[in-house]
Amino acid sequence: MxxxxxxxxxxxxxxxxxxxxxxxxxxxxxxxxxxxxxxxxxxxxxxxxxxxxxxxxxxxxxxxxxxxxxxxxxxxxxxxxxxxxxxxxxxxxxxxxxxxxxxxxxxxxxxxxxxxxxxxxxxxxxxxxxxVFAVTHTYTGYPMVRQMREMIKEGVIGKVHKVDAQYYQGWMNPIIHDKEKRSTVWRLDPKKAGISSCMGDIGVHAFNMIEFTTGLQVESLLCDFNYLYDDNQMDMDGTVLIRMGKHVKGVIRASQVATGEENGLSIAIYGQKGGLKWEQENPNYLYRLNDPEPLQVYKPGHQYNSKLSLDGTKLPPGHPEGIFDAMANIYLGVARAIRGEEYNDGEFPTMADGVRGLNFIESTVASHKQGNVWVGLD
Amino acid sequence: MxxxxxxxxxxxxxxxxxxxxxxxxxxxxxxxxxxxxxxxxxxxxxxxxxxxxxxxxxxxxxxxxxxxxxxxxxxxxxxxxxxxxxxxxxxxxxxxxxxxxxxxxxxxxxxxxxxxxxxxxxxxxxxxxxxVFAVTHTYTGYPMVRQMREMIKEGVIGKVHKVDAQYYQGWMNPIIHDKEKRSTVWRLDPKKAGISSCMGDIGVHAFNMIEFTTGLQVESLLCDFNYLYDDNQMDMDGTVLIRMGKHVKGVIRASQVATGEENGLSIAIYGQKGGLKWEQENPNYLYRLNDPEPLQVYKPGHQYNSKLSLDGTKLPPGHPEGIFDAMANIYLGVARAIRGEEYNDGEFPTMADGVRGLNFIESTVASHKQGNVWVGLD
Amino acid sequence: MxxxxxxxxxxxxxxxxxxxxxxxxxxxxxxxxxxxxxxxxxxxxxxxxxxxxxxxxxxxxxxxxxxxxxxxxxxxxxxxxxxxxxxxxxxxxxxxxxxxxxxxxxxxxxxxxxxxxxxxxxxxxxxxxxxVFAVTHTYTGYPMVRQMREMIKEGVIGKVHKVDAQYYQGWMNPIIHDKEKRSTVWRLDPKKAGISSCMGDIGVHAFNMIEFTTGLQVESLLCDFNYLYDDNQMDMDGTVLIRMGKHVKGVIRASQVATGEENGLSIAIYGQKGGLKWEQENPNYLYRLNDPEPLQVYKPGHQYNSKLSLDGTKLPPGHPEGIFDAMANIYLGVARAIRGEEYNDGEFPTMADGVRGLNFIESTVASHKQGNVWVGLD
Amino acid sequence: MxxxxxxxxxxxxxxxxxxxxxxxxxxxxxxxxxxxxxxxxxxxxxxxxxxxxxxxxxxxxxxxxxxxxxxxxxxxxxxxxxxxxxxxxxxxxxxxxxxxxxxxxxxxxxxxxxxxxxxxxxxxxxxxxxxVFAVTHTYTGYPMVRQMREMIKEGVIGKVHKVDAQYYQGWMNPIIHDKEKRSTVWRLDPKKAGISSCMGDIGVHAFNMIEFTTGLQVESLLCDFNYLYDDNQMDMDGTVLIRMGKHVKGVIRASQVATGEENGLSIAIYGQKGGLKWEQENPNYLYRLNDPEPLQVYKPGHQYNSKLSLDGTKLPPGHPEGIFDAMANIYLGVARAIRGEEYNDGEFPTMADGVRGLNFIESTVASHKQGNVWVGLD
CATH class of the missing domain: 3.40.50.720 (NAD(P)-binding Rossmann-like Domain)
Structure with missing residues (x-):
């Protein structure tokens, strides 16, 4: 070393x-x-x-x-x-x-x-x-997210035809329903917080995750926001219909007012041969739906996992890894890139991911503001 | 008796x-x-x-x-x-x-x-x-679905502002991807199967469930279908943006090509004070999200449940009830109505639910076919 | 028919x-x-x-x-x-x-x-x-319990070397801690309730389940009861060490004072090649641990299940079956036997199971009362 | 700092x-x-x-x-x-x-x-x-284990009367069933590995956890080991009946041949007023059984948690923490002790815990070898 x-x-x-x-x-x-x-x-x-x-x-x-x-x-x-x-x-x-x-x-x-x-x-x-430039889309650092990506790439679920990503939080609830608070918090002031709250802060993670795991790109989207109050200008919640190619459709659901939800990011990808599901709050499980075979649960550290996944696991199976480990895996990838060492595609989110994210956020706002019409991404 | x-x-x-x-x-x-x-x-x-x-x-x-x-x-x-x-x-x-x-x-x-x-x-x-007329929206017969309805009615989660319903199945997968099969199966022939497959068969259940549990009505919707193949005329998958009142929004997601999913009906309702979640495949659990208190799990047969819920539970806590029990509860409500006995609102789905269902299905088709525009329900 | x-x-x-x-x-x-x-x-x-x-x-x-x-x-x-x-x-x-x-x-x-x-x-x-004589050990009627038995019989987990069965309830708690109640309830009067409360009422179910699923017999046991109070003569809780053959050991844990537990019956069987686990409160899942392959979850109604299991499933996958279905499966087996039709071994618990149960209960009491010594079963 | x-x-x-x-x-x-x-x-x-x-x-x-x-x-x-x-x-x-x-x-x-x-x-x-001397019983560093301890101390579940701890792994399976391997591996050579394999390596963790969370001490025990083969001298599996005071009983179950289990440490503590359960593989959930109220799920980082628990949580709710965080919490406690700062009882396992552990291990061996008799701990 x-x-x-x-x-x-x-x-x-x-x-x-x-x-x-x-x-x-x-x-x-x-x-x-x-x-x-x-x-x-x-x-x-x-x-x-x-x-x-x-x-x-x-x-x-x-x-x-x-x-x-x-x-x-x-x-x-x-x-x-x-x-x-x-x-x-x-x-x-x-x-x-x-x-x-x-x-x-x-x-x-x-x-x-x-x-x-x-x-x-x-x-x-x-x-x-x-x-070297990395954007810290942290969740791509989880071993089972990486495993999901590799399995899709290997064709385990066949051609993808449907994706569903959710990012539900509830922490904005005590703020948004308080007239006093919602008019003073910087988070809800477009001048300080930018053009989007919910979609810009968390929806973009969900967006990043489905592009990361499927290897496909969102081509166009149609978005509907919920502001909850007439005097609020920031999206607290939004649902985005997406198209990722001909006959490949999906939905991104994001909310900061899904009351009681903590950090509910989850993704489900369905292909012609099977499905894969993952939830951030239980990040060490990857569910493989593979009708007519029994459901399988993949866990980190086992030899059945891909190189990219195993590379991000430090301890033996059964020792749960958390959010620090996910971020550490991204830092590891960046280190390899800086040193000019070989590294796997997907080890850290790049500038391209960052650019895509902004393209996504601005497109959702455009779609919503124009009356829920389809907007193409670059 | x-x-x-x-x-x-x-x-x-x-x-x-x-x-x-x-x-x-x-x-x-x-x-x-x-x-x-x-x-x-x-x-x-x-x-x-x-x-x-x-x-x-x-x-x-x-x-x-x-x-x-x-x-x-x-x-x-x-x-x-x-x-x-x-x-x-x-x-x-x-x-x-x-x-x-x-x-x-x-x-x-x-x-x-x-x-x-x-x-x-x-x-x-x-x-x-x-x-007496009943439509067998069976899932409304589950004790914990009834409990969900009663809790929302009592204001446990406050004013509802977001709903999310999912009904994912995968059984159409081996049919739709086979050119021969998909051109011969009656299910995919609009003349025999009606104007909608996925939304008409299962999406409407999800729709019924959110109106049943929230007591609110879907006022308008915007729908996008996925037919998967150019030579297929029936929706295999659809996502529906919905509005249930000012600043009350949500989504209905239905699929018959969510590969490997069996009968994945689930609903999540979020209000100003809390959230409630339920899944058909584990029907004996109702999750109450009630920040800042710990998550609670309600189960059938306990005295903390409402009369409507307890009425549909035949055995003590810990004895899981299944789909037969849910349908039996609907038959019980119908029996009471036929006999002119008193019964609770919500004991069985009525003609009004049936009418709403058809209104919903036709609206989804209209929205999709007109290019994903908002369509009002009656 | x-x-x-x-x-x-x-x-x-x-x-x-x-x-x-x-x-x-x-x-x-x-x-x-x-x-x-x-x-x-x-x-x-x-x-x-x-x-x-x-x-x-x-x-x-x-x-x-x-x-x-x-x-x-x-x-x-x-x-x-x-x-x-x-x-x-x-x-x-x-x-x-x-x-x-x-x-x-x-x-x-x-x-x-x-x-x-x-x-x-x-x-x-x-x-x-x-x-024809049947004892209603209801839980053997669950499709996934039957599947467990068939998989073990087919050698899926290899030679069994460890079993662990739990039956935890908590309902006795409000009674046992009330001096007045515990001296008057018939359940706690040995003259009326027999020689054992916890082991006789529920421990015997756990015992039955492990013999049913493994096809092995408990040869000897060592038992320790907890009466909780000096003035109580009935076991409220007991742990039983068991031997099911040379180097095949296990434990049966039963309690009526596992406060808050509802009907917590679960069994885990480990063999040289894998493990199988099942829980009564979620009876439609059978977990197969099969290192180095990913964990698999078997569910009712799929063609990968055995004849004995499928025979007890009435509806397609994803429609949860409950306790009524389990008991109904036993009645079905009895009907076949009465009619002289062919039926599978394991379709209903027989007299032999009933005899074993009593043998077990009396052995646990003997072991405990003699100071936690090993007692052989017939 | x-x-x-x-x-x-x-x-x-x-x-x-x-x-x-x-x-x-x-x-x-x-x-x-x-x-x-x-x-x-x-x-x-x-x-x-x-x-x-x-x-x-x-x-x-x-x-x-x-x-x-x-x-x-x-x-x-x-x-x-x-x-x-x-x-x-x-x-x-x-x-x-x-x-x-x-x-x-x-x-x-x-x-x-x-x-x-x-x-x-x-x-x-x-x-x-x-x-300052610390023994790294790592699992006591998990926020929800600490919360469990504090809740029991505060009397949330009343007087404890039953404990059940499990530590099941399966990794020894491919070794023990191979005659060649089991005669050569240092782990199975008593001269190199000490007097106990399963109980010394992992059973002692389970023992430590129940003393840590309940604040009670194991007074005596009765143990049965499984060696699996006549030519093997090290315990691969063991069940220990324990007594923690008058009418307070429990069981410790440990195995290295629970095939397919990874690191299955779990504890359940039942008292007169409720129960608490925790599993290492999902360490961010603490289950509170509190009949007649609904089951509650406690998670890290919420204000309803105790000071000792919150002290070990670095990020907001919903960001899963893993094994590194648990160990880090122990290092944090040691740092405070070394600096002479104030620290909470329970922040790190002390020499006393280490001594207890050895007392436990030797007692299990003594109990088993003397024919499964009760052995008192100091």
Missing amino acids: PKKIRLGILGGGGDSLIGVLHRVASFINDNYVITGGVFNAEYDESIKFAQEIDIPTNRIYNDLDALVEAELKLPKEERIQVCSILTPNFLHFPMAKKLLDNGFHVICEKPMTTTYEEAKILRDTLKKAGT | PKKIRLGILGGGGDSLIGVLHRVASFINDNYVITGGVFNAEYDESIKFAQEIDIPTNRIYNDLDALVEAELKLPKEERIQVCSILTPNFLHFPMAKKLLDNGFHVICEKPMTTTYEEAKILRDTLKKAGT | PKKIRLGILGGGGDSLIGVLHRVASFINDNYVITGGVFNAEYDESIKFAQEIDIPTNRIYNDLDALVEAELKLPKEERIQVCSILTPNFLHFPMAKKLLDNGFHVICEKPMTTTYEEAKILRDTLKKAGT | PKKIRLGILGGGGDSLIGVLHRVASFINDNYVITGGVFNAEYDESIKFAQEIDIPTNRIYNDLDALVEAELKLPKEERIQVCSILTPNFLHFPMAKKLLDNGFHVICEKPMTTTYEEAKILRDTLKKAGT
Whole structure:
């Protein structure tokens, strides 16, 4: 195993959950060393946090500009190689662009940008940069999601003809039904939160998952949102009819007001020969429906799994892996790419996935606003 | 307990599964005695079947006309009181009409008729007849479905704002993908099978279930079908966006090509205060999502259940009830209605449910064929 | 299908749950007609109940003696052929004996007798009588339990080396912890309830299930009871170590104070090549553990099931069957035996199962009372 | 947050799974920095591994003696503070003793020692040392196991009267049934593997879990082992009857030949007022049986959980946590203890748990070998 990769982190300080998730993921496979970054917009807070997590403070910077300037002056073998962008959404684009323009690798939280337009600019930037770029669609890191993808690719369920993806959460409920709260929360202010709440935040994960597992692309969609109140401008819930090729249809269902649901992401893919189903809250089970044979339940770590799946399993069967492991698998893939090692297609979500996501979100909004008409994706 | 109700059966002879289901259901609560009927279009077969199941053959008739004529001549206290219609779909309407016109009570298999037009005629007929009419939307007979309805009525989940119903089967798969088969099977011939396959056969159950449990009505819908092949004219799969009032939205998903699925009917209803979920394949569990409290699982037979639910439970908790019990509960409600006893709203699906069903099916077809536009229900 | 079998019922009147269960089971496959019986110790109550369920009252008798005397005078082709014994436990033995002595077939609720001694006498009686005798170990009627038996017989899991059976209920809890109640309830009075509560009532079911599914016999056992209070003489809970052959071991766990458990019967059988697991509360699933292949879930009605299993499934896959269906399957087997038709081994529990059960119960008590020593079974 | 704790690691190099588990756990909450150790008996391998995981090699030692000698010479603020012992079982005792004798804190893999005698010596050593000592009974680190403990402590299920713990694995199956393999594998050689296989390796976990969650102690036990073959001297399977106080009984069931089971640890605790159940393979669910109320399912991260449980949850509800998180929670507790911070009882398993474990294992062997008699625990 070669030397660890020098990782800079932008955002994710203090009590940030996303900070914990990325930090742990970077540790798990012994590939990264956190070298510096900008944990907080306030420099003092950044320094304080660095001390708390025992990171040397000499490479904690005031802002990204300072980081880039200083790091570029360092010899290449000391320089931060890759930055994780964990800042508020609207900063993803300018930060990613700056990093790519200066030759850094990037791990970017989702959504990659706030508009499809920005996403396409970033895509062009990456082409010039030629570095590694990953968007953390975390759920693609689960061993059984990877197994699903490989089985579909191998033809286990035959030609796909129907897909159904759900992402139901309920946490917006106490906010949306309170007139006071819903007029003040930044999440429901389109100026701050972008053009979509439910579809932009979680629907896009469901979208990503079905493209990831099937290898097919959504060609067009028809969307209906629910805003719940006349004075609310952000979608709290949406259902999207999709077409993924001739006679290949499906639905993406997303909600932030499915009261009591926690993180209910699930996907079901049906083909001519069988079906495959997976649920994020029980991520270690993959259900194979294969009439006329009995239902089968695939679990991580067994030799019947594909290389891509086994590669993301660290312990023997029966030791449940969770969300940290999923994110860690993505960091592992990125590490291999940065080092120029061979890696499997699907090990981490790329710029292309990020671009698709924005294309999807803007299309759903367009479809809904134009009166639930079909809108094609690029 | 009063004397048993005299039941005539139309269809359901031989190996008919639906015949078994209705016969058992009529037995379970000691309310009916099978007195006669027309089990088969062939009189000899009818007689033979009557002998097999040990029913006196003297009131087995050549056809419904003969039955009506002969029974009307009998004194009222001997006459068949109610007929179960288990014949092919296109016969439901003329048989039901004839029976109602002659003062019989009717238990009619679903779909009640093959067109919305017929359904409305039947509704008028029933008004004049003043008898009892039930459509066997069997799943409403499950104790936990009834419990779901009562809890929503009591406001347990608050104002409903989202519904999601699924009915996924996969049995059409080996037929639809075989060019030879799909051009010859009567199920796929619109002349024989009516205007809709998937939505007419099972989607309508999902539709019925959400109206039954929520007490709300679907006001308009937008539908997209999948025919899978250019040379197939029947919907194999469909997704229906629905609106059940201002800011109350939902989706009905139905499929006969969800490969490997058996009888995957499930419903999820979300309100401002909580959610409720139920699955037909595990009918003895009702999940209550009630953030911030822990998830609760309701089961049949416990005193915490409503009267309507307990009324449909025959054994103590822990003894799983199945589909026979569900149908038996509907027969029980019909018996009470025929006897003029008090019964709870929701004990059996009525003519109104049948009419709604046809309205739904025809609307889905209209929406799809007009290019996925919104269509209002009456 | 031949004429229906004439069935007499002893006990099971009024609100009796066991009465409902047997009556429905006798209806389900169109094999029996309830011809008469003694529903209640009070003749007037018996008559009243017969009227309620619309049974002719002319063959409702004062007691079993009267029934036997009168029926024997009838021509054989009119005579009651089989009686179901649903009376309190202590009456099972004398009633069964009387019936067998007079050439009747018998369906006997469990426990077959209250002592092993009586059970052996009954066994000898049956040998002379040569009629059909069934003990209603209902759970053996479930399609997936039958499938389990057939798979083990076919060697699917190889040589069995470990068995684990659980039967946990919690309903005794509110009684046992109330000093007043526990000193007055007949269930806890050894004079009325026999020598064992938990093991005699439910442990014996678990015992029966493992012998039924494995085809092996318990050779010896070591048992420990929990009485919970010094002033209580009946076992509320017990764990039984068992040996079913050299190096074949297992455990039977039974409880009536597993608080909150409803009817938690489950069995797990492990062999050299795989394992099989089944739970009564979800009776339509059979889990096959078959390392290194993925877990498989078998469900009723599929062609991959054995003849014995399919024979007990009335509807297509996905329509859950419950406890009535399980009991009905046993009645079906008995009907075939009475008619002299061919039937599969395992279709209904026989006298031999009843005898084994009593042998088991008395052995557990002996083991516990002698200080948890090993006791051999005959 | 104070400076990170300097951690030394003994064993766990190369592909060691236990090495990964401890390393990740030490990272997760930002409390430890791996400072040195002895990864491998071969010094060169140790150095190579240190380079692979990017640990400075200057504090990689030849053996534990060298480590202790060198570290003691360093100023206290630079010295390794705590060592994780991940070496083969027989080395746990001498290494732990050496470390304690020299004032180091210790995190020791399970089993703590190979004999009860050694365990007691270690206990005395710890008393003198006054340092922190943890045994990694990992499963006690799961948030829902901790919640179970707290709920029982608060009296949620009332006085406990029955416990049932299972630990079923099947991985020994391909070894034990192969005569060649079973005579050569070190696992089945008592000289190398100690006096017990199944009970020593996994039964002791189940034992630990019921003492941890109930707060009660096993007072005596009666055990039966299954060796499966005459020529095998190690227990492959065992069932242990236990007594935890007057009228408080239970069972521990452990197996390494429950074919197809992966890591099937589960516990069920029943009290006068309710029951609690948990399964390791789905560790994010805690089932509360609370007749006459509906079953409740507790999940991590909700405010209804106890402080001890919430303390071990890093992400919001719905993000499944796995085995790494459980171990990390134990490392977190140890970190607090080392720093002299306040911590909750139950945050990590202590020396006392280790001693109990050995007492348990030796008692099971004694009970079995003496012919399944009751043996008291200290």
